[in-house]
Amino acid sequence: MPKPTEHKSVQARILKYACEIGWNVVSQSEAERRRGFNASAASPKEKAKAASRFFADTLFQKVAQFNPQFDAGSPTAKDDLLRLLNLPLPTIHGNRDFLHYLQGVKTFFSKAEGREFNLILIDYDNPANNVYEVSEEYYLYNGQYANRADVVFFINGIPVVVIECKNATKDEAIAIGIDQLRRYHRETPELMVPQQLFTATESIGFSYGVTWNTVRRNIFNWKDEEIGNLEAKLKSFCNIQHVLDLLKKFILFAEQNEELAKFILRQHQKAAVDKVVERALDPTKQRGLVWHTQGSGKTYTMIKTAELLFKAPQAEKPTVLLMIDRNELEDQMLKNLASIGVNNVEPADSIQDLQKLLKQDYRGIVVSMVHKFRDMPANVSLRKNIYVLIDEAHRTTGGDLGNFLMAAVPNATFIGFTGTPVDKTVYGKGTFKTFGIDDDQGYLHKYSIADSIVDGTTLPLFYGMAPNDLLVPKEILEQEFLNLADAYGVNDIEELNKILERAVNTKNFLKGTERVDKVAAYVAKHYKENVEPLGYKAFLVGVDRPACALYKKALDKYLPPEYSEVVYTGNNNDTEELKAYHNDAKREKEIRKKFTKLDEYPKILIVTEKLLTGFDAPILYAMYLDKPMRDHTLLQAIARVNRPYENEEKEMVKPHGFVLDFVGIFENLEKALAFDSDEINAIVKDIQLLKYLFQSKMDKNVPPYLELIKHNFNDKDTDNLIDYFRDKSRRKEFFKLYKEIEMLYEIISPDKFLRPYIDTYATVSAIYGVVRNAYAKRVQVDREFQRKTNELVQSKVAGSVPDFNNEFFEINEQTIEKIKDASGNDNTRVINLIKSIEKIAEENSDDPFLVGIRERAEAVEENYESRQQSTQEALDEIKKLLEEDLKRRKEQAEKGYDDLTFFVYKTLLERGLKNPEEVTGQIKGEFINHPNWRSSEKELRELRKAIYYAVFAEEDDLDKVAKLVDDLFNHLFIAFKL
Incomplete structure (x- = not known):
């Protein structure tokens, strides 16, 4: 049976559908000819060395047509145009400059007229005047890295849209496509200077965004009426008028937190x-x-x-x-x-x-x-x-x-x-x-x-109720707030505050000394146990400014003072107690900015009015609501916590927002919110729904994993788990389930509802711990395994759950013997050996040889996990790698070379250079003379030139010298992650 391929099932179809809506397909060979590739060169890199990013002839022809003042007859006109369009730097600022060119707001100088004119690259008013083309396998080499984009769309010879295609059968296909686009930005940013839009598709989903902004929360799903219909999605997104509209009108650059950002x-x-x-x-x-x-x-x-x-x-x-x-x-x-x-x-x-x-x-x-x-x-x-x-x-x-x-x-x-x-x-x-x-x-x-x-523009919102003794008595709340005729339809916070000024008993209750202390203690405990371990931040909303001041004093008893800050508007007539928390504009700006940052203080903002509208902090997850609110003011306030937040480095994906009600408003949403019930049900959900979801997952999805534990969780069970979860798709499915139930457990806890599930949850947590430790690519942050869950596992199954044996080995003769040893578990040995290689490579980051060994070890791991290699074959491969490195180390020690010098020596030796030891000595001296070559462009150029001279003194073939030096630096750039 035929299998779907990336090209056949996605890439070729995109070209076909694009052709049907007016884009002319240009073959890869024809596109490379028009970009000025050197067809006679031996390698793709050599062919692309002097290539343009544009279809230069088409671009020049259209510029001459659209710009009467452009001196197209000049012998240098085309070179002058390309020089102008190559000026924007390979940065987000350069991308903004190029968009301005595309929008016709950048200028050129007309010698004949003696003044500047707007340079028109695209005729937006008469779309038929433009040339629309699409090609595939768009290759670019910048002298250091080479990348090949799957599909690129051109307008008047300028690349403006790039599409990454993936096979629909590939796991996490679109995510892989997005990662490739990120790599293009890192390695070949020149490719992304003219490009303004990107999409990634495996024919089912269709994600889109703007170049120079590949943060996951700014990548969106293109919606079409027919789910999974690649043809409909491609033809609507890449519709010529739609692309023109996006380029001309709907891409924005904005300064955010003193950095330039791009949006669509x-x-x-x-x-x-x-x-x-x-x-x-x-x-x-x-x-x-x-x-x-x-x-x-x-x-x-x-x-x-x-x-x-x-x-x-x-x-x-x-x-x-x-x-x-x-x-x-x-x-x-x-x-x-x-x-x-x-x-x-x-x-x-x-x-x-x-x-x-x-x-x-x-x-x-x-x-x-x-x-x-x-x-x-x-x-x-x-x-x-x-x-x-x-x-x-x-x-x-x-x-x-x-x-x-x-x-x-x-x-x-x-x-x-x-x-x-x-x-x-x-x-x-x-x-x-x-x-x-x-x-x-x-x-x-x-x-x-x-x-x-x-x-995914916003998140659902769940709420929970504080203990009854902390809630405003229902009769007081209804008499002074919920049942007030003039409270209905509260439209702004000033109007709300006027109503609250008359709520004497409510405010007295909320600001009672004993109650404030109890609420502060409860908030501190809840935050430390349920919010901080997740990495997020919180608001504590007091009824008025004096309440905020009281809460700050009380909260400082239970949390370090730096955890919280008070933000409200100061008044000259304020008491000394209130003036203690006045902030000038600079200080308040600093507090706001730090609050939006991960791992920075403050973690809790105490507010009453300010920041409840218009303040956007996606890291805000929880709101402790101790202020009676209703209608628009309530929805606007709680909407602060429904912003999506993702942090790939910390593996954080915010699932929803959470409100803990200390007043009692959520007990009667009909009175608190005078809106259509369908709208409210979409955003505000009782935490009871989370309990149903947790129960369903624990009863239906977890039992098959519990069956993997057959020996009361001894070492045999650990070995079985490692073998069972070699399959990546199994790990992915299990990790996803565990993360869901872990998050649910953290939010619901503490609650008597969880009592029947504690033992089961502890067991599945232990399974997760073993599997995660066995297959983790890097050391996880502490919050990855929630503190409460850790304590639970330790208390319930301590002594019966063996830790996965993270045994690291040095690369030496004893390691080779360890591999040959028939005793012990082979699965564990494979994983630990690969981890050892990765760890040693990380610790010896100045050794270029170890980079290559690590990459080969990771390839072994990939084949082993996908069962393309048996356990013994994997061990043999690793043994071969280690033996090669031991041999290298002995030779290096005999020569007395450091890691970098020996790498240079071996490179020269393998290329057949005469007198490699003498040239190596010269090159070592040049590295010493240019200590900042990794960070200074100037020193890098000087170093490269000096090495050219050193090699050229022993080798007459200029092409061979250039290739040798290029290869040497390419390996070094990869090794040192430059």
Whole structure:
């Protein structure tokens, strides 16, 4: 029976489907000819040495066509053009520069005209004028590394999209494809300078993102109506107009934490932007509502909408008002606009500034807050090309402010954006009535909580209840908060605080000295046992600022002071107790930044108002809620913990957010949240559901693994486990299951529900420990095996669970004898020997020989685990490796060479160079003279030149010298991970 292959089942199909939607297929040989490969050279590297990244003739022809001022007749015109497009550095900054070239905002100098003109590389207005091509096996060699991309799409001879293809039968195929793309960025960054988009597919999934951002949380699944349909996905994503739109409009570069980052607007964002721009330019309609759940990128959606509206020719130089509802969000919006390079932006710092901008007919983007429309006269501007984009529209236009706004610019188009479900109260109905009148469903575009969870844009949220004695008495909570008529439809935190000011008994209860101490003790214990071992951070939300101060003092009794920080707005009239926690702007910025970082303090932020809206910290996992909240304020607050977080180095993937309720709000969600139940059920789930999930996995999925333990967990069981889990797919399946039940156990605990499962969980944890230790590629961090679980295993099965024998061997004659020894378990010996080689190579990182041995050992491990080699064959291979290295070490000792010098000597000797010892001595001296060659480009060049001269003195063949020196440095770069 035929088997699917990567090329036949994926790569060739992509070329076929691309051809059907207008991309011309260019064969690999033809593409290499057009890129200037040297066809007569002996090796691929030699062929590609002077090759261009572009189809230079096509590129030159189109530049001449699109740019009348470009002196195409000059004999150096083509070289000048290529020199210009080769200027961007192989970095994310260079990639941004190249996108600016593609977007037509970079310039060239016209000698005839004596001035600069925008260089047009792509005709976006007339797509038929461009040349669209696609090729495969795109090869690039940069003198050090060589890589070959599977499929590359070209527009006018410029590579803009790269696709990595994988076989659908391969385990974790798309993840492997993404890793290859990461390798391209590391090894051949020149390849990725013009490339703007990437995808990876095995024909079932279809992941996409932007180059220079391969972080997993910024790689998305391209959705099409037909699951698994490669043809539909390829034809929709690589649709020519779609690719042009992405290049021209939907790729962003932004400064984040003082570093440049690159983003792409996702499908729901692009769809919303397109719909809003279309609505704004529709002369028959003036309203629209965009309902995008919290955490789905609403800010960038608004910014891109504002930018495109301002640039739209049909808008005729409009005024775009970006309306924000909070001071700190206004500052944040201005920073975001600046960081992505949006110009023509004016902040309206006061009511007078706003009126002045409108009266003087300012054309551009104005950032303001809705309260600056208070008492504004009617008909300040009667123009129709005023577009008002209103953030948090469910509350921003409430009361008279909305009336002032709409009366001041009566002919404007008003688009509301909301991040929380529009509620069923008078406020929610008002939102639909205000913004949804031009749409049958009441909204122009919707991206629901359920949609965002399916896409992985946000995470589901689970909650648990604190012990009853810590909860606000139900009758007090209902009397002072839940049953208040004016509490329904709470739209902002100021309104919530006004309600809480009247809740005398509730606040007295929450801030009682004894209770504060008990809650602080409970939070400290819960955090240390359930959150910190996972690596995440937490919020403690107090009812008001005095409560925050009280909690800080109490928490410092149970946790080190550096664990927590208080963040709230200070006031000059504050008491000394409150002033103790005032932070200036610089200090608060530092606290915020450190909180978002893994393994940095603080780990817990104590807040009451600040940071509950607009603060994005994906590492935030748990919220200890001790403030009565409801409606929009509650959803916005708890949405802080539903941001996805992944850290590959620490192997952390945040599964969901968690809220621990110390008030009692979650006992009655119907009263706390006046929203559609379907929306709420999508985000807020009782921890009881986690118990059902844990029970199901323990009862159905775990028993087959328990059956592997047949000898009360003695050494025979350890050997059997090692043999059973040689198969990678078995390990992957088991590790995935264990990580799921471990996470569930950590969240649910402590709870009497877990009592019947303690022994079983301890056993499966012990199995995991043995298998992980046997097959781990590197030493795991402590949190990999949760502290609570470790203690449980030690207490329940101590003495009966043998540790896996991590016995490391030196590479010497005794090791060879150990391999020959027939006693002992061969599986264990294979694993320990390979681990020994990896460990020795790691500890002797300056020995280039050990790198090669480690790579060969890893190949043995791969064949052994996939059962392509028997245990004895694996031992024989390892024995051969060790014998070779022992022989090398003896020869090296006789010569008296260090590792690097002997490596140079052997390289020269194997290439047949005359007088290798004399040349080696010269080269050793050059390495001593250039001690910083690994970190300094200048010293590396000088060292390479000196070695050329030393070798050339003994060898007349220039090509042979060049190849020898290139090979020498390539091996050294690999050995030293340069």
